[in-house]
Amino acid sequence: MFKIKKWLKKIPFVVSVVSKVYDFYRKVYMFLCNKFRSVDENKAVFISFNGLSYSDNPKAISEKLHEMKPQMEIVWLFLNPEEKIQLVPDYVRCVQADTFSALKELATSKYWIDNFCKPLYTYKGKNQIYVQTWHGDRGFKKVLYSSTFLPKKFRILEKDICDVMISGSDFGKSVHETAFRFEGVTLNNGTPRNDMLVRNDPEQKKNIDKKVRKLLGIEAETKIFLYAPTLRREASESGGKQASDGIDLIKILEVLEDKFKEKWCCVVRAHSAVGGIQGIPEDYHKIKNGNLVEDMNDLLFITDFLITDYSSxxxxxxxxNKPIILFQSDRAAYIDRDRTFYFDIDVTPFIIVENNDQLIQELEKIEMSMIPENCKAILDFYDTNETGNSSEKIIEYIM
Known part of the structure; x- marks a missing residue:
C-alpha cells in the first residue's frame, strides 16, 4: 500500500513528462510534414475558439476569401466536425481539431487564421502566414501578458510566429500589441466579424433575422433584448453554471413592454467556456437560449437592446446605434477574482448599473433619441476604426 501511495504522488510528474514528450512528438510531426510535404499555396486553415464553433473573425475572413478567391481550399478545424458539416458552406472541408490530421493540414497550408493562441508545440514554417484575429477588440479586461492573474510559467508563441494581427480601434491595436508582446504588423482597418454590423445590409439582416428567429422560436414582430454576460473564472474552471447576480429578466421584459408598447423577448447567451447561468427561468416562454446560435454576431445583428457586464x-x-447597459453587480469581486481592467470604467460613456433596481430605473428613463449619441461616444472613446471591409483588406494584404 505504501508503494502504491508513493507511486500515486508521482502521477502528476509522470503526466507532465508524458505530456511534454507528446508535445515534442507533435511538433516534430508538424516539422516533418512541413519540410517533406509541399506547402499548398492555395490552402487556408481556419479555427475559431479552439474548434468550438464556425464563428467570429475567422468565419468572416473565410467567407470573404471564398468570394474573392474561389479557387482556394478552405479547411476548418472543429472539435466536433460531424456536427458542423450542416452549418458550414459546401466549399468548407471539416477536419477534427487536436488530431494528427489537423496538424498535417496546418503544416501543409500556406495560411492560418485563428482567434485564439496556438498550442506551444506548434511548428510554423517560414513559408507560411499566420493571421491572429483575436476575439475581443474593444473590451475592458486585461488579457494574456497584460493580465494581473498571469501564471508564473505563462507563455505564448504568437510574438514569435504570428505574421499579422488585426484591430478595429487604436485601443484594440495597443492592447493586442502589449497583450501578445507583438512587434509585427497590425492592420487597423476593423474587425472582420463587425463588417456586417458596419454595412448593416438590409437583405443580409433579413436572412439572419429569419434564421435565428426560426431556431429560437421568436415571432417576427417581437423585439429582442440580449443578456450576454462574460465568463467567471470559477465557473469556467469547473465547467459549471455561473451566478446571475440578481438580474431579474422577467421584470426587465415587463418594463420594456410597458415602455415601448411592443412585444419583447429575452435571449440569454452564456459564455461558451461556462455551463450556463444560474437562476434563469428555463420554462418561461419569453426567455430563449441564445447558445443555440452558432455565431454571437448573428445575435448582435438582430438584437434591439443589449445587457452585458464586462464583455467586448x-x-x-x-x-x-442601439441601447447598451452594463450590469455590474459584482465588480469588486470580479476584479478580485477574475480580471482587472485597462481603464476606469466609471469614466467611460457606458450606462452602468450595480443592481436590478438601478437597471429598471435606467430602462424607465432611457430616451431612444439619445442612444446614437451615446454609441458614438463609446466608439470615440476607443478611437474606433471599423471600415466595413476589413476582411477584404486582410486578404489583399496577405495575398
Whole structure:
C-alpha cells in the first residue's frame, strides 16, 4: 500500500513528462510534414475558439476569401466536425481539431487564421502566414501578458510566429500589441466579424433575422433584448453554471413592454467556456437560449437592446446605434477574482448599473433619441476604426 501511495504522488510528474514528450512528438510531426510535404499555396486553415464553433473573425475572413478567391481550399478545424458539416458552406472541408490530421493540414497550408493562441508545440514554417484575429477588440479586461492573474510559467508563441494581427480601434491595436508582446504588423482597418454590423445590409439582416428567429422560436414582430454576460473564472474552471447576480429578466421584459408598447423577448447567451447561468427561468416562454446560435454576431445583428457586464460585445454593439447597459453587480469581486481592467470604467460613456433596481430605473428613463449619441461616444472613446471591409483588406494584404 505504501508503494502504491508513493507511486500515486508521482502521477502528476509522470503526466507532465508524458505530456511534454507528446508535445515534442507533435511538433516534430508538424516539422516533418512541413519540410517533406509541399506547402499548398492555395490552402487556408481556419479555427475559431479552439474548434468550438464556425464563428467570429475567422468565419468572416473565410467567407470573404471564398468570394474573392474561389479557387482556394478552405479547411476548418472543429472539435466536433460531424456536427458542423450542416452549418458550414459546401466549399468548407471539416477536419477534427487536436488530431494528427489537423496538424498535417496546418503544416501543409500556406495560411492560418485563428482567434485564439496556438498550442506551444506548434511548428510554423517560414513559408507560411499566420493571421491572429483575436476575439475581443474593444473590451475592458486585461488579457494574456497584460493580465494581473498571469501564471508564473505563462507563455505564448504568437510574438514569435504570428505574421499579422488585426484591430478595429487604436485601443484594440495597443492592447493586442502589449497583450501578445507583438512587434509585427497590425492592420487597423476593423474587425472582420463587425463588417456586417458596419454595412448593416438590409437583405443580409433579413436572412439572419429569419434564421435565428426560426431556431429560437421568436415571432417576427417581437423585439429582442440580449443578456450576454462574460465568463467567471470559477465557473469556467469547473465547467459549471455561473451566478446571475440578481438580474431579474422577467421584470426587465415587463418594463420594456410597458415602455415601448411592443412585444419583447429575452435571449440569454452564456459564455461558451461556462455551463450556463444560474437562476434563469428555463420554462418561461419569453426567455430563449441564445447558445443555440452558432455565431454571437448573428445575435448582435438582430438584437434591439443589449445587457452585458464586462464583455467586448458592448464595444461591437455600439456600431448599431442601439441601447447598451452594463450590469455590474459584482465588480469588486470580479476584479478580485477574475480580471482587472485597462481603464476606469466609471469614466467611460457606458450606462452602468450595480443592481436590478438601478437597471429598471435606467430602462424607465432611457430616451431612444439619445442612444446614437451615446454609441458614438463609446466608439470615440476607443478611437474606433471599423471600415466595413476589413476582411477584404486582410486578404489583399496577405495575398
Amino acid at each position: 460585445s458592448a464595444g461591437d454593439f455600439a456600431l448599431l
